[in-house]
Amino acid sequence: MATISDVARLAGLSVSTVSRVINKSPHVSDKKREAVESAMNELGYVPLPAARQLRGSRTNTMAVTIPRIVNPFFSYLVDAIEQELDEAGYSTLIVQTFGRAEEELTALNLLKNQQVDGVILCSLENDWSVINGYCKYGKIVLVNEYLKDVDVPIIRGDQYDGFYTATNFLFDNGYKKIAYATGRKTITIMKKESNFDADRFAGFQSSLSDHNLGFNYDWLFTNAHTAEDGKEIFKKIMTLKNKPDVVIAGSDEVAMGISQEAEKQGIKVPEQLGVLGVDDQPASANLRIPLTTIKQPVDEMGRKAARAMLGLINGEEVSKMQICKLKVIKRASA
Amino acid sequence: MATISDVARLAGLSVSTVSRVINKSPHVSDKKREAVESAMNELGYVPLPAARQLRGSRTNTMAVTIPRIVNPFFSYLVDAIEQELDEAGYSTLIVQTFGRAEEELTALNLLKNQQVDGVILCSLENDWSVINGYCKYGKIVLVNEYLKDVDVPIIRGDQYDGFYTATNFLFDNGYKKIAYATGRKTITIMKKESNFDADRFAGFQSSLSDHNLGFNYDWLFTNAHTAEDGKEIFKKIMTLKNKPDVVIAGSDEVAMGISQEAEKQGIKVPEQLGVLGVDDQPASANLRIPLTTIKQPVDEMGRKAARAMLGLINGEEVSKMQICKLKVIKRASA
């Protein structure tokens, strides 16, 4: 591979001059600039990033962490981020965490080791105290986090409002006995804006209160992730004496499982049991029973996260908290 | 950030010795090794990859190119590749090409610049002549390509056999007038194993011949990618005097569009019109009319590609061509 010295030799100039044209320094005469450029072309010269990094220059690449790329929410999120970053001339490096804290550190170490200029964390796996230690190495942006008093931009959906609105929507459509499923192992009751899941539940509760209702804890289903889990939930519902008439499923997969199993057992959706998904995955519109669902504005969130990162890099003022609205997509299942 | 010199100073040893323990050289006394290790821990030292790369050592990271991450075929393929690579201690860097040749060069330059040890190309955007120029910089593996006389491993699905079998399957189910949709702008009729699309078409043709049938070119639909395109295809079909009774849709999206539009216009699927998808996307089983589709063995292909790459890196003998079988997944739409 050709090096900067090869170019300098061929052009009959010093490496300093070659370096200047590489870095677009203005202090080079047109004549020599051309000489250097033609030498670079002749040799097919490309500067070695490792050497430039060693000197502390920018990498023009960004890392983004997500739990799992096969989850459409995250693949679309990454896609939006990448498009925006791409326009600014940055490459994107996608790191899957698979929910493991060490994998997140892999991405963070990219920052520490100056392999990337910044990292956008879409799935926080470590405590803030450990993330915080990496802030000195480069820029960090968080997506869908509820941390307070943290000195990095956070872009998130308004879970409280989304779930509040969605629950009202269910009441407006005549449902009264609302079950609630979540991926979490437990539900922590906290006030608004405490954390992602608590915020969702708080929005839900708040609508219940507005309708003078309390929550029936027989209708709480935790640890629900897959369509399979959804089927189990439906089976459990059928064993209940006092059955809910609709369930907020926590995700489209779970919703899909519930509605499939209901259909299989001859229970009509949405008449006998309503089902409300979350995320609006690409397939949800084309299901056997098209899913009514709460949509997160992935594209908006991704682009905002990317722009926040670019702002940070360019030393601009960027607002520490950007909140995007969720939206109920009305289809057949509720 | 702590450097190797800081560690050496703290341990009261030379940088050479520190370097030796970093690189697990056997020629270090246990005593000094421990001294170095405790110094590294105390400082939170991590070797700077850029500096190591400059000296020509391995990066332990691999790049993989795909056209678009939001396409489930590719997100699952990448997922399989990454899982396998992960077990071997490699990180994976995902590069989206968006179908652009320059983006593919981005990935290839990662190789040239020693940022990755190898690249797995799942979407060839440049001519082989240009890819070939990068072989000297590192390892390359191709997925789903039909190039001949090329000195890199290729992992692909047996498109001919898959489409041959699928077409036979349609005949077995009573269909006789088979339409064919493809994402390509044109169909090139070539013999078996010429290229990806020609191979599919050849398999299809071959089954037609077995049933003493020729292909009706009114039933060929090109440039079909999205569900929207599928809807258009259905509309075109309805204008035909001599209508097909089933269509091989080229992708699940297109199949979905065709079957949706058919339903909307009161044409019964699969009774009046059968629809066969390709890829078996996660949603296809849960569509309003569950899709019968040709499944590519993504997981197998991804893992084989990763293993071929690892074999190359380790200097093992790896077979130049690995072919995986496609499979018809029978559901409701055909």
Next chain:
DNA sequence: CTGAAAGCGCTTACAG
């Protein structure tokens, strides 16, 4: 505008 030289953080012969 241009060049010689130091130095970024490592690894690796070369001596001992």
Next chain:
DNA sequence: CTGAAAGCGCTTACAG
């Protein structure tokens, strides 16, 4: 087993 020194390919003051 251990260390001093050269060098990987660049950038950036410092002089001129």
